Amino acid sequence: MPSSSPLYARIRRNSQFTELVARRNRLTLGLFVVILVVFYAYMGLVSFWPELIGRRLSEGSNLTFGVVGGVSLFVFFCALSGFYVYRANGEFDQMTRKLIAQVEQEEER
Amino acid sequence: MKTRPLFSLCLAFCSASALAAPAMDAATRQPLNLAAIGMFLVFVVFTLCITWWAARRMRSTADFYSAGGGITGLQNGLALAGDYMSASTLLGITALIYTSGMDGYIYLIAFFAGWPVLLLLMTERMRNLGRFTFADITSYRLDQGKVRTMAAIGSLTVVCFYLVAQMVGAGQLIKLLFGLDYHIALLIVGALMMLYVTFGGMVATTWVQIIKAFLLMVGGTLVLLLAMNEFDFSYDTLVSRAMSVHGLGDHLLAPGSLLADPLTALSLSLGLVFGTAGLPHILMRFFTVSDAKEARKSVLYATGFIGYFFNVIFLLGLASIVIVSQDPQYFEGGQVGGKLLGGGNMVAMHLAQAVGGDMMLGFLSAVTFATILAVVSGLALAGASAIAHDLYARVIKKGTASEAQELRVTKFATLGLGLVAIGLGIVFENTNVAFMVALAFGIAASANFPVLFLSMFWRGLTTRGALVGGYTGLVSAMAFVVLSKLVWVDVFHFSEALFPYTQPALFSMPLAFLAAYVFSKLDHSTRANTERKAFEDQYVRGQTGVGASGATAH
Numbered sequence: 322m323p324s325s326s327p328l329y330a331r332i333r334r335n336s337q338f339t340e341l342v343a344r345r346n347r348l349t350l351g352l353f354v355v356i357l358v359v360f361y362a363y364m365g366l367v368s369f370w371p372e373l374i375g376r377r378l379s380e381g382s383n384l385t386f387g388v389v390g391g392v393s394l395f396v397f398f399c400a401l402s403g404f405y406v407y408r409a410n411g412e413f414d415q416m417t418r419k420l421i422a423q424v425e426q427e428e429e430r
Numbered sequence: 431m432k433t434r435p436l437f438s439l440c441l442a443f444c445s446a447s448a449l450a451a452p453a454m455d456a457a458t459r460q461p462l463n464l465a466a467i468g469m470f471l472v473f474v475v476f477t478l479c480i481t482w483w484a485a486r487r488m489r490s491t492a493d494f495y496s497a498g499g500g501i502t503g504l505q506n507g508l509a510l511a512g513d514y515m516s517a518s519t520l521l522g523i524t525a526l527i528y529t530s531g532m533d534g535y536i537y538l539i540a541f542f543a544g545w546p547v548l549l550l551l552m553t554e555r556m557r558n559l560g561r562f563t564f565a566d567i568t569s570y571r572l573d574q575g576k577v578r579t580m581a582a583i584g585s586l587t588v589v590c591f592y593l594v595a596q597m598v599g600a601g602q603l604i605k606l607l608f609g610l611d612y613h614i615a616l617l618i619v620g621a622l623m624m625l626y627v628t629f630g631g632m633v634a635t636t637w638v639q640i641i642k643a644f645l646l647m648v649g650g651t652l653v654l655l656l657a658m659n660e661f662d663f664s665y666d667t668l669v670s671r672a673m674s675v676h677g678l679g680d681h682l683l684a685p686g687s688l689l690a691d692p693l694t695a696l697s698l699s700l701g702l703v704f705g706t707a708g709l710p711h712i713l714m715r716f717f718t719v720s721d722a723k724e725a726r727k728s729v730l731y732a733t734g735f736i737g738y739f740f741n742v743i744f745l746l747g748l749a750s751i752v753i754v755s756q757d758p759q760y761f762e763g764g765q766v767g768g769k770l771l772g773g774g775n776m777v778a779m780h781l782a783q784a785v786g787g788d789m790m791l792g793f794l795s796a797v798t799f800a801t802i803l804a805v806v807s808g809l810a811l812a813g814a815s816a817i818a819h820d821l822y823a824r825v826i827k828k829g830t831a832s833e834a835q836e837l838r839v840t841k842f843a844t845l846g847l848g849l850v851a852i853g854l855g856i857v858f859e860n861t862n863v864a865f866m867v868a869l870a871f872g873i874a875a876s877a878n879f880p881v882l883f884l885s886m887f888w889r890g891l892t893t894r895g896a897l898v899g900g901y902t903g904l905v906s907a908m909a910f911v912v913l914s915k916l917v918w919v920d921v922f923h924f925s926e927a928l929f930p931y932t933q934p935a936l937f938s939m940p941l942a943f944l945a946a947y948v949f950s951k952l953d954h955s956t957r958a959n960t961e962r963k964a965f966e967d968q969y970v971r972g973q974t975g976v977g978a979s980g981a982t983a984h
Contacts, residue, residue: 326967329966329970353551356547367536371690382666383669383673384666387535401546402729406729
């Protein structure tokens with residue numbers, strides 16, 4: 322259930338809230354675009370340039386572009402998720418706590 | 431293999447039935463597998479003890495739906511991974527790599543890409559806004575009765591189709607692995623599922639899922655280590671030998687024909703990525719942790735576990751090309767290159783037997799059975815929540831039902847779903863149920879996801895837009911699947927499909943978004959204006975978690 326509307330209104334007016342939201346949305350949107358671009362680039366290569374996916378990195382090596390790219394995708398997506406959680410659970414949660422503390426203080430006054 | 435619908439290959443358990451169907455006659459039914467049954471009994475006794483323990487602590491509806499928010503990030507991460515790593519992933523995709531090589535790996539990548547999207551778009555706001563079900567969020571500022579009903583219908587449709595597909599696959603597979611009769615297998619799965627969910631609620635379901643995810647990863651890793659031992663732990667040797675024995679030769683690691691059509695590949699990947707973000711049993715796991723911070727952590731853990739396991743599967747598939755495909759004892763009549771014993775999906779099981787003997791085979795079989803149980807339990811819980819929390823407590827009783835009444839309804843709902851699942855499982859025994867999973871993912875991506883997403887991100891969404899959008903997604907996804915090859919040709923036996931793609935998401939998802947947008951924009955009623963204004967408060971809560979439901983203390 323939504324709690325008191327005045328509290329939300331006060332948070333909304335707080336400049337820290339605007340900053341928190343702007344910064345987090347920028348990060349989220351940026352990472353989301355990166356994920357889509359990287360993923361669909363890979364899928365695009367699969368559809369339109371399949372020879373590259375099957376090509377070996379060098380003659381005599383069994384490492385192919387497709388598998389190396391695939392493993393990199395797994396690692397990259399994990400790293401990217403880790404990066405987001407690190408920022409969100411650290412920096413952004415701290416900003417949120419500060420913001421709420423400040424708004425509650427205002428309320429007492 | 432190539433003529434089979436894409437979805438039957440991996441997404442579902444039903445792939446087991448699709449591939450194993452010709453081998454269903456009594457002749458190929460396995461002898462009673464005592465080692466497997468013994469290990470499975472240990473799992474059942476242990477999980478029933480957990481259920482008993484959970485039942486004694488279960489007092490409130492919050493305990494039932496969300497384990498009182500008392501699950502940690504790591505535990506929930508394992509449970510989420512467990513929900514996603516079904517038996518079909520292990521069996522179906524190992525088999526796909528065994529036959530088609532690289533295509534299987536590309537599948538795994540597409541299957542995986544939904545997770546970072548889920549983390550970025552859904553996790554935080556869902557946890558901050560919802561309490562028990564995703565319908566809580568869809569209907570947060572909209573008409574409780576109508577929008578919640580729509581969300582609950584979407585949720586139940588996904589659950590039912592997925593559940594039936596799992597049950598049919600489970601029956602066929604258990605018959606093969608354990609040598610049990612199909613109907614007995616269904617009864618065992620259904621009965622255990624009802625026990626776990628009615629008595630243990632989310633706590634028991636989560637622990638069943640955690641234990642199973644752990645066992646599955648341990649089992650997969652053990653088989654992999656034993657198998658890689660035969661290649662001196664060298665990927666290079668593994669690939670060289672796999673290429674030398676496989677019919678595809680040097681093209682083993684090049685994309686095959688399965689994803690050659692760009693539109694099919696696009697529709698499939700959209701369905702996978704956004705369908706994941708609309709699966710009710712996955713979404714409700716966000717409410718089992720204490721706050722958004724733990725929810726984010728749990729998705730990160732899940733991403734790691736799933737990423738690891740998917741790469742294990744890739745190597746298992748390659749290893750089985752060398753180890754299984756040259757061993758006459760795994761082929762009918764000892765004919766190498768002929769039909770695999772027990773059907774195509776048994777590749778992973780044969781590999782386990784080849785490298786680890788009957789004990790390893792028994793262990794992996796038991797884990798597979800446990801996997802089925804865990805997944806159907808999660809689905810039944812999500813369905814019961816939609817019935818008891820959304821339809822009964824919020825829509826019919828309009829919030830006046832007592833906790834005790836609501837809890838009683840959850841039990842009846844679970845029993846009802848269990849009976850429906852067993853009944854439909856029997857009805858569809860000999861049907862190719864691949865379409866049900868295409869439907870489940872299609873509806874999740876087209877009915878559940880668009881409205882849920884818009885309700886959290888777009889202030890303009892109104893009740894009218896949500897209803898039209900949600901039902902458009904639901905109906906169009908169903909229609910596209912029915913007119914596709916999966917139902918029109920494979921079930922109704924018409925000669926040609928009216929809709930050329932087996933995956934509806936590329937078409938039905940944009941339709942749902944468009945309908946929701948247009949009808950919201952055209953809605954100038956006073957109620958619509960109030961709803962748009964209410965977005966402001968919802969936005970603050972979604973961003974900060976102020977007012978979010980917390981963990982209940984015991």
